[in-house]
Amino acid sequence: MLLELKDITKSFAKDDSWFFKRYQDVLKGVSLSLNKGECIGIVGESGSGKSTLGKVILGLETQDSGSVTFSNEISQLPRHKAVSVVFQDYNTSVNPRLNIAQIIAEPLINEGLEKSQLKAQISKLLIEVGLEDSMRARYPHQLSGGQLQRVCIARAIAANPRFILLDEAVSSLDVSIQVQILDLLLELKQSRNIAYLFITHDIAVASYLCDRLMFFKDGKIVEQVNDIAALPLVTNEYTKNLLNAASYLEIPFDINDVDK
Amino acid sequence: MLEVRELNVSVATGNTQSHLVSDVSFTLKEDQCLGILGESGSGKSVSCSAINGLLGEQFSVSGQAIFDGENLLTMPSKQRQDMRGQQIAMIMQSPMTAFNPLFTIGNQAVETIKQHQPHSTPDAKKLFCEILSKVNLKNPQYLLSKYPHELSGGMLQRIMVALALVLKPKLIIADEPTTAIDYISQREVINELQMVRERFGTSIIFVSHDLSLVSHIADSVLVMHQGKMVDYGSTQQVFNAPSSQHTRYLIDTRLKLINRFKHVMGGV
Ligand SMILES: Nc1ncnc2c1ncn2[C@@H]1O[C@H](COP(=O)(O)OP(=O)(O)O)[C@@H](O)[C@H]1O
Ligand SMILES: Nc1ncnc2c1ncn2[C@@H]1O[C@H](COP(=O)(O)OP(=O)(O)O)[C@@H](O)[C@H]1O
Ligand SMILES: [Mg+2]
Ligand SMILES: [Mg+2]
Numbered sequence: 001m002l003l004e005l006k007d008i009t010k011s012f013a014k015d016d017s018w019f020f021k022r023y024q025d026v027l028k029g030v031s032l033s034l035n036k037g038e039c040i041g042i043v044g045e046s047g048s049g050k051s052t053l054g055k056v057i058l059g060l061e062t063q064d065s066g067s068v069t070f071s072n073e074i075s076q077l078p079r080h081k082a083v084s085v086v087f088q089d090y091n092t093s094v095n096p097r098l099n100i101a102q103i104i105a106e107p108l109i110n111e112g113l114e115k116s117q118l119k120a121q122i123s124k125l126l127i128e129v130g131l132e133d134s135m136r137a138r139y140p141h142q143l144s145g146g147q148l149q150r151v152c153i154a155r156a157i158a159a160n161p162r163f164i165l166l167d168e169a170v171s172s173l174d175v176s177i178q179v180q181i182l183d184l185l186l187e188l189k190q191s192r193n194i195a196y197l198f199i200t201h202d203i204a205v206a207s208y209l210c211d212r213l214m215f216f217k218d219g220k221i222v223e224q225v226n227d228i229a230a231l232p233l234v235t236n237e238y239t240k241n242l243l244n245a246a247s248y249l250e251i252p253f254d255i256n257d258v259d260k
Numbered sequence: 261m262l263e264v265r266e267l268n269v270s271v272a273t274g275n276t277q278s279h280l281v282s283d284v285s286f287t288l289k290e291d292q293c294l295g296i297l298g299e300s301g302s303g304k305s306v307s308c309s310a311i312n313g314l315l316g317e318q319f320s321v322s323g324q325a326i327f328d329g330e331n332l333l334t335m336p337s338k339q340r341q342d343m344r345g346q347q348i349a350m351i352m353q354s355p356m357t358a359f360n361p362l363f364t365i366g367n368q369a370v371e372t373i374k375q376h377q378p379h380s381t382p383d384a385k386k387l388f389c390e391i392l393s394k395v396n397l398k399n400p401q402y403l404l405s406k407y408p409h410e411l412s413g414g415m416l417q418r419i420m421v422a423l424a425l426v427l428k429p430k431l432i433i434a435d436e437p438t439t440a441i442d443y444i445s446q447r448e449v450i451n452e453l454q455m456v457r458e459r460f461g462t463s464i465i466f467v468s469h470d471l472s473l474v475s476h477i478a479d480s481v482l483v484m485h486q487g488k489m490v491d492y493g494s495t496q497q498v499f500n501a502p503s504s505q506h507t508r509y510l511i512d513t514r515l516k517l518i519n520r521f522k523h524v525m526g527g528v
Contacts, residue, residue, distance in 0.1 A: 045442035046413070116526045145300075174299040175467060176513035200444060207521040245443040247525045249450070250518050252475035252499065 001071055002163060002195050003034040003057070008066035010052055015045075019174075025051045027063070028219040036071075036162070039189060039196040041206035045217030045242070050199045053216075054167045056084055057197065068213045074162055081111065083126070087182040088168035090148040094140050100151055101136035107159040125154040130183060146177035150184070157188060182209050202247045215239045261463055262288040262311075262431060269303075269310045269322040277320075280306045282324075283514045288431070288483050291457050293464040294342060295478030297471060297494070297510070303487040304467045308433050311339045312350055328430070336447030345376045349424035353436040361410040373426050391422045394459070395452050399490035414445020421452050427459060432456070435467045450477055471514045475499055519528045 003223075010027040026049045034040050043049050055061040057068055059079065074082040084107075087093045094103050101122050108121055123133045129150040140148055149169065156164050166185070170178040186209065188194055200206050206213055213225040215236065223236040234240055281303045288294045296304050310321045310355060311332060325332040327348070332340065344350075352358055366385060373384040385404065392400035397418060408416060417437055424432055434453065438446040453479060456462050457490040468474050472482055474495075481498040483491035483506065490504040502508050515522075 045444070115395060175471070176299070176509065176518055179513050179517050182517075203443070204518045204521040207524065208519075210518060227521065229524050232520075232526065242443060243525070245447040246521075249446055249476070250472055251522050251525070252472040252514065 001033050002036050002038075002074065003071070003197075004067075004069045005030055005032050005053075005057070006067045006069070007031050008053065008056055008063045008068070010049075010056060010061065010063050026219050027056070030219070030221060031066075032214060032221065032224075034163070034195055034197060036190065037193040037195055038212070039198055039210045041210035041213045042197065042199045042216050043201070043203055043206050043213055043242075048215055048216050049166055049219040050201075054085075054165050054197070054199055056202070057165060058083065059088055070163075081159045082161055082163065083160070084161040084164045085167045086149070086152050086156050086164060086169045088171050090145060090152050090172075091140070093152055094155075096140050099136065100131075100138050100140075100143070101222075102144065103140075103151055104136075104154050104158055107155060111159050121158075125158055128157070128188075130152040130180070144177075145173055146180065149173060149177075149181055151190070153181070153184065157192065157194070160192070161194065163195045163197070165197050165199070167202065168201070169198070170205060171200065171202065178205065179208075185209060204250045215242070261328065261433060262291050263324070264311060265324040265326075266327065267307060267310060267321070269315070269319055269321050272318050272320070279326060279487060280319075281310065281487045284482070284484070286480075286489075288463050288465065288480075290463055292431075292479045293453075293457060293460040293466055293477055295474035295481045296467045296484060297469070297474045297481055297526060298484035299469055299510075302424075302484040304469075304484055307484070308350075308435055308465065308467060312348060314339070314346060314350075314434060338411070346427050347429050348431045349427065349429040349432065351417070351420050351424055351432060351434040351437045354438050355413050355420055356408060358420055359416060361408050361409070364404065365406050365408065365411070369404065369419075369423055369426075372423060386463045387421070388426060391425050392419070395422050395425070395455065397422065406473050410495040411443075412445065414448060414479070417445070417449050418440055418452055421449065421456065425462070428460065429462060431463045431465070433465045433467070436469070437466075438473065443494050445522055446473075453477060470517075471499075473508055483510070 008027050008030040011023040011025045014022045014024050025153050030053055044050050052061060056063045070082065104122050105118055105126055108118060113121060122136060126135060131147060131150050170181050173181060188195065198206065198210055207228055214221045215223045217238050223239045224232055225231055225234065234243060265285050267281060267284040270277050270279045284307055286413060298304050309315050311325045313332060315321065321333055342528040369388045370381055370384045373379055373388060392403060399404060438449050453464060457464060466477050478495050481494060481495050482489055485506040491498050491502055491507040498507060499511060502511065
């Protein structure tokens, strides 16, 4: 086991009332465990608390109760080496004044890599995420969304983490680019044995990438699917409703599938 | 009803002129839905804004957009503005920014209606409640009393559609209307638009990067790529026998993405 969450709760003060404080419970007791090299999808609609859960795992927010435990192997490492993150908004996740090489170099420098090795390591990472070495001198605004998200992934794997949290990491990309990025994530998972927690509202994307799915609603896991093949057998009303809507919308009807 | 011929749009940035849209042509009949499909930056929004006269001074637009016998692109701006309120309605991607957060939904709807039609406030309210019921929104009075932040994005988008309907437009241009909302509400908005066509005979231009959504709602499809129209025909024809490589590519990547989901769900 790599990561274990036990009964995480979190509430935020609502600032809509000036005479007494009201709280909104955003996480209402979330437990899950993630194994080495595994990919779990957290699937839920917007506002359900997915990003907050991600932030608690990363230590960017503190839970009110419950525990986040990383395996021994990981907790001995410095945080930046063990755990990494890729967000949806690639534009605000990078410093626009740094060039691509500098962006990717950040975690490597943190790790104490010698300057002489830096250049070669950056080239290796760029190639690993499917970018040309010649992109190193460019700035973020000179890249497309898909290219920039690749840079974020290169940075995320730079320190060779065991675990990457991906929060809607492909949601603002065109479908064709989504497929490329998901394939890259699958490759990296294989080659580097990285575990992912993949947060998304998109059930098709989650099914593409993940081994297991947790359906998230109102701050709780309402249903867990351990085998994607068992998706049609879900029993929770909300999950059923979501899958129905998704099947209806996702699957284009009447299009000849050339593979068949 | 709407015939667009060789629509071209370019924009002046500094002293260079860049071409954003080239030679887009299509015909839209009454109560039909045209889907405009393309990846981001392909020129979908620019084309729609050009047709609807919403582009700023720095853009130059040529070609024709004949709406009920008149060319929208050469119409005097006053007439065009009236046209835009009364006959052509636009629904945008982000429902949250379309409403003013400081006023109730009812307040804003009444104001909008009164801008275009000589109604008293109670009459305008009544009219809007009727439309809300017609598009199957339950409890209209309750909705009218809400502020935008008290409703979900999906609900706001459905209210936008209803508000667009009040003026009985002949054409609704919906630019990525469901991109910012969740599946369950997406399905509701799509169903609502379907119903609008059937009940009110409204024509729809449905803009999306999402091939599945377009295949669900459109009778004909126009595919854009880098500012050009690369495919155009009936939905059947475009998706089953695409004439352009790019359309094929959009279909193939989409099928690849949903393949596992589709497979386990049994291709519903
Ligand atoms: N820092 C914060 N302060 C107050 N409320 C917050 C904060 N972060 C998130 N929330 C609220 O928590 C709820 C869940 O948000 P989020 O975790 O971002 O959901 P999701 O990622 O599933 O869309 C939302 O209602 C949001 O407004
Ligand atoms: N105000 C503007 N000035 C210059 N270029 C613009 C402007 N608005 C849009 N563009 C460009 O026009 C192209 C088409 O944009 P748009 O129609 O918004 O694409 P989409 O298909 O995603 O709706 C893009 O390359 C975009 O960068
Ligand atoms: Mg989120
Ligand atoms: Mg657009």
